[in-house]
Amino acid sequence: MKKPEFPKVSLMLMIIFTVVGCILVSIPNLPRNIFGIDIAVFTVGYLGYIYLILACMYYAKTGK
Amino acid sequence: MNSQFMYIVIISLYFIAMIGIGVFFSKRVSDDKDYFLAKDKLSAPVIGFSFSATQMSGSTYMGTIGTVRGMGYSFVPSALSSAAAPWFCYVLVGDRIRKISARFKCATIADIFEARFGRITGIVSAVIIIIASIPSIAAQLKAAGTAFEVLIGIPYVASLFLFGGIVVVYTLLGGMFAVAWTDLIQGILMILGMTILLPVVLVAAGGFTAMHEAYAVFNPNGISFQGSQPLMWIISGFLVWGFYQIGGQPAAVTRFQTTSDSGKLKRALIYSIIFESIIFLFVSMIAIAAGALIPELKSSDMALPMLIQTYLHPILGGVVLAAALGAMMSTVDSVLLMVSSIFVNNIYIKAFNNKDISHEKVTSLGRTITVIIGVAGLLIAIKPPDAILWIITMGFSIMAAAFTFPLLLGLWWSKATDKAGLIGIISGAVAAVVWYVLGFIKYHSLSVFIGGIWPAVFGSLISLIVVILVSKITEETNKDTIALFFDDSDEVGA
Numbered sequence: 001m002k003k004p005e006f007p008k009v010s011l012m013l014m015i016i017f018t019v020v021g022c023i024l025v026s027i028p029n030l031p032r033n034i035f036g037i038d039i040a041v042f043t044v045g046y047l048g049y050i051y052l053i054l055a056c057m058y059y060a061k062t063g064k
Numbered sequence: 065m066n067s068q069f070m071y072i073v074i075i076s077l078y079f080i081a082m083i084g085i086g087v088f089f090s091k092r093v094s095d096d097k098d099y100f101l102a103k104d105k106l107s108a109p110v111i112g113f114s115f116s117a118t119q120m121s122g123s124t125y126m127g128t129i130g131t132v133r134g135m136g137y138s139f140v141p142s143a144l145s146s147a148a149a150p151w152f153c154y155v156l157v158g159d160r161i162r163k164i165s166a167r168f169k170c171a172t173i174a175d176i177f178e179a180r181f182g183r184i185t186g187i188v189s190a191v192i193i194i195i196a197s198i199p200s201i202a203a204q205l206k207a208a209g210t211a212f213e214v215l216i217g218i219p220y221v222a223s224l225f226l227f228g229g230i231v232v233v234y235t236l237l238g239g240m241f242a243v244a245w246t247d248l249i250q251g252i253l254m255i256l257g258m259t260i261l262l263p264v265v266l267v268a269a270g271g272f273t274a275m276h277e278a279y280a281v282f283n284p285n286g287i288s289f290q291g292s293q294p295l296m297w298i299i300s301g302f303l304v305w306g307f308y309q310i311g312g313q314p315a316a317v318t319r320f321q322t323t324s325d326s327g328k329l330k331r332a333l334i335y336s337i338i339f340e341s342i343i344f345l346f347v348s349m350i351a352i353a354a355g356a357l358i359p360e361l362k363s364s365d366m367a368l369p370m371l372i373q374t375y376l377h378p379i380l381g382g383v384v385l386a387a388a389l390g391a392m393m394s395t396v397d398s399v400l401l402m403v404s405s406i407f408v409n410n411i412y413i414k415a416f417n418n419k420d421i422s423h424e425k426v427t428s429l430g431r432t433i434t435v436i437i438g439v440a441g442l443l444i445a446i447k448p449p450d451a452i453l454w455i456i457t458m459g460f461s462i463m464a465a466a467f468t469f470p471l472l473l474g475l476w477w478s479k480a481t482d483k484a485g486l487i488g489i490i491s492g493a494v495a496a497v498v499w500y501v502l503g504f505i506k507y508h509s510l511s512v513f514i515g516g517i518w519p520a521v522f523g524s525l526i527s528l529i530v531v532i533l534v535s536k537i538t539e540e541t542n543k544d545t546i547a548l549f550f551d552d553s554d555e556v557g558a
Contacts, residue, residue, distance in 0.1 A: 004163075004552040006476060010155045017148065018307075022299050025141050025289045036276025037137070038288055045140040045348060049147060049341040056151050056337040060330040063159075 009064040013055045021048070067378040071216055074382025075389065078253075079230050082246050082393070086234025089241035096426035099239035100171050100405040101322050106244050108328045111319050112150075112335025114247035117254070117394035119149055119309060119316040120343060121204060125254065125391040126211065128344075130364030132351030136279065136286015138293040140348050142301035147344040149309035150336035153317060154329065157310055160475040161320040162329055164549065170321060172402070173314040173467075174410040180474040180549060181485030181541075183414070188486060190410035192466055192493055193314050196459035197399050201441035202448055204399075208392045209445065215369055215385060224445055227389070228396075232438035235397045236431045240322065243397045250390030251339055257387030258346035264375050265353040275349075278356035286355070296516030304464070308520045311467030312460045315398040318405075396441075404433035458500055458510075458519070465496035465523025473531050478550050482541050484534035492527025499523060 021044055030038035037045070058064075097103045106114070124146070132139045161176060168179040174193060178186025205228045212223030234242045269275035276287065285291030289298060309316065323329055354367040358374070361367060368388065372381040408430050412418055421429075470488040473480045499519040503512055513519060540546075 001547060001551045002553040003550060004160060004476070007155050010151075014152065014155075014307075018303065021141060021144070021302055025298050025302060026295060028288075028290055030288065032276075032280070032287065036273045036280065036287075041137050041140070041288060044144060044289075045137060046345070048144045049345050052144075052148050052151055053337055053341055056154075056333050059151075059155050060334050063326075063330070 007059060007064050009062070010055065010059045013058070017048075017051065017055070067373065067381065068216060070378035071382045071385055074379065075216070075386050078386040078389070079226075081249065082230055082234050085246050085249070086237035086242040089238030089245065092241050093237075093239050093427065095423040096408075096430060097171070097423075098241070099427045099430050100401065100409070101318075102240040102244060103321075104323055104325070105241070106322050108331035109335050110244045110248050111322055111328065112332035113251035113339055114244040114394075114398070115153075115316050115319040115332065116150060116336045116339045116343075117247035117251040117391070118319070118398035119313050120146075120254075120340065120391055121395040124343065124347065125388045126207070126365060126368050128347050129351040129354060129368045130366075132348050133354045133361075133367045134283075134286075134364045135292045136283050136352070136355070137289055138286060138291065138298055139301070141289065141298055142305045143344040143348050145302045145304070145306035146309075147337070147340040148306035149313075149316075150333055150340060152307045153310050153313075154320075154333040154336070157317065157471060157475055158320045158329055158333070159326060161317065162323060162326065163552070164475070165321040166324040167548065171409050172321075172406045173317055173471075174406050176471070177467075177474070177485065177489070178410070178414070179545075180480075181470070182482040185482065185486040185489065186410055187415050189467065189489055190406045190415075192489070193406055193463065194403055194411075196463050197315070197403050198437060198441060199444065199448075200459050201396055201399050201403075201437065202444035204392045204396045205441055205445040206448060208389060208396075211369075211385075211388065211392075214366070221446060224442060227393075228438060228442045228445070231393050231396045231400065232435060235400050235438070236434045239427075239430070240401060243401050244319075244322070246397060247394045250387070250394045253383070253387040253390045255339065255342055257384040258343060258350065260380050261371065261376065261384055262346045262350055265350055265357060265371055268375055269353045269356045275353050275356045279352050282355045282359045294516040297513075297518075300513075300516060300518040300521050304518050304520045308464035308468055308524065310464075311469075311471055311524070312464030312520065314463060314467070315395075315402040318398075318402055400434055400438055400441075403437050404430050407433050407437075458497065461496045461500070461518065461520040461523065462493050464520035465527060466490070466493035468492075468520075468524050469528040470531055473528075477535075478546050479535055479540070480531055481535045481538045483538040484531045487534050488527045488531035491530045492523045494523075495526035496520060496523030 024040040024044050027040050030040055032038050034042045093099050170176050174186050174190035177189040208227040209220050209224035212218050213220045280287040358370050372384050466489045470485045474485055496519040499522045503514055
């Protein structure tokens with residue numbers, strides 16, 4: 001019997017996404033020096049989408 | 065020609081196209097498998113767009129713009145998390161559901177629970193899904209009726225029956241074919257609508273940086289994450305809207321049952337994630353621009369209509385409005401089809417032991433139930449009673465709390481027992497309701513929670529603990545079932 005293989009790399013990427021996201025959301029009073037917003041807002045609100053797309057592409061290509 | 069007339073023309077063309085899709089695909093429905101699942105007959109883009117269009121409701125389009133405009137960046141982690149939902153769902157349960165559905169001939173998510181945790185769990189999950197989902201049909205219909213009335217001037221009840229009637233007709237004609245293909249068209253329309261509106265409002269706001277500077281004047285607390293909401297509320301939103309779609313959106317997760325091809329499902333994920341990322345990113349930016357451009361607004365829900373009326377040519381405005389209606393339609397049609405599928409397959413056939421029924425009769429019964437549920441949704445939406453409004457608010461959280469961990473553990477952990485699955489589902493649902501009630505007693509609101517912890521988070525954690533603990537003390541599931549469920553070799557699979 002072949003056991004189903006859990007996609008461990010994707011799980012790690014999800015944990016990183018969640019933990020880093022929660023940390024960035026929790027940092028108070030950052031200076032607003034990127035397009036009128038702070039670095040945490042820019043990272044979560046804009047760069048976060050690029051991370052998501054790349055992570056999905058990785059899973060679609062490798063299944064891991 | 066005035067704007068309202070152009071909106072009516074564009075939306076009428078859109079409605080005719082939706083009915084046309086229903087009529088076209090009605091010829092391809094030959095049996096109940098075609099009607100409920102269109103098994104192995106949908107392409108990757110159709111599956112991908114259909115998953116995401118189902119998951120994103122009308123509130124994504126109209127409501128999120130209003131919410132982000134009011135709360136600012138406090139709500140943006142929730143938007144990013146919502147866009148991440150396909151990633152969590154496809155990766156953590158998608159491929160397993162695909163394989164198990166092919167092996168056990170499962171047509172619904174309740175069938176998966178039955179295959180893994182036994183007949184009673186299948187019936188309990190079916191009942192929870194039906195109770196939590198029908199009010200959501202009414203909620204979407206109500207939102208569409210209100211949007212029609214405000215934007216086009218057609219009376220509410222007439223709008224309701226026009227919109228609801230069209231959804232019911234194309235769903236009952238073409239089943240999953242029509243639902244999935246209209247979802248694809250609606251998804252493309254949603255992207256088109258946002259792609260038209262975003263550059264227009266960005267230019268009007270003076271550019272990206274100027275938009276933020278103007279928004280900071282309008283809402284100083286909303287220009288960073290913290291300020292307009294408690295930290296735990298923001299973190300809960302970030303956790304809930306992505307991961308908890310696994311259990312909270314059975315209508316979307318059903319798309320994993322439409323194919324037995326692993327490669328196709330992985331390609332569908334790419335379409336889903338790009339679609340949702342574009343929508344949530346653009347919606348957030350448009351909402352911030354709305355705060356900068358229209359600081360005076362009586363109701364936040366009017367932000368999108370006001371932007372359309374102020375900044376877009378009526379033809380383009382009509383396209384954006386059609387896209388907003390598409391977002392509502394794509395949720396209603398999928399929930400409608402899922403509920404009728406569960407009602408026929410899990411309640412009528414399995415719970416009431418009508419297993420000798422012919423495929424033709426199942427299809428015909430499915431269509432009848434689709435009409436009955438659609439009409440019930442319409443009647444509820446005319447004047448929703450208070451109790452229904454409660455269930456609408458709680459529906460997603462109850463399903464997320466009840467199903468997320470029992471489904472995940474059932475699919476990946478062979479030691480989860482039948483009793484643990486059943487008790488885990490019930491305890492999660494009950495805990496979510498209790499958390500709502502406690503929040504209501506303390507704050508007199510269904511959207512403010514004790515400690516800022518959302519009911520889906522609280523209920524699902526209870527469910528997780530219960531599944532693990534009960535699995536340790538109850539009898540193991542039948543070894544043959546486990547062997548079949550957890551054998552991943554291809555010859556057993558498809």
